[in-house]
Amino acid sequence: MQLFVSDGAPGNLPVLAAAGRAGARGKLLISTVGPEERVVPFLTRPKLPVLKLDSDRYLFSTSAICRIQNLW
Structure with a gap:
């Protein structure tokens, strides 16, 4: 899987936190x-x-990305 983020995008923080967790x-x-x-x-x-x-x-929904990452 590949996660695409951009500097300053509003949904980066929760997505990156979920990936780290x-x-x-x-x-x-x-x-x-x-x-x-x-x-x-x-x-x-x-x-x-x-x-x-x-x-x-x-x-491309921040909530969906966080939910699927929590399943790993």
Whole structure:
């Protein structure tokens, strides 16, 4: 899985805290991208943070990302 974050994005803190709490270091690659970079190909506007799952699906809800990280 790959987590995309940007400096200053409002949802970064809870997502990164959930990743640290879950101990997802071996399973999760964290990438910092620019605030205007479109990570999710089917969205017309940039949305961060984004979690790209191994199944090539995307989660871009901060709450959903935190919930799935708590399952690890």
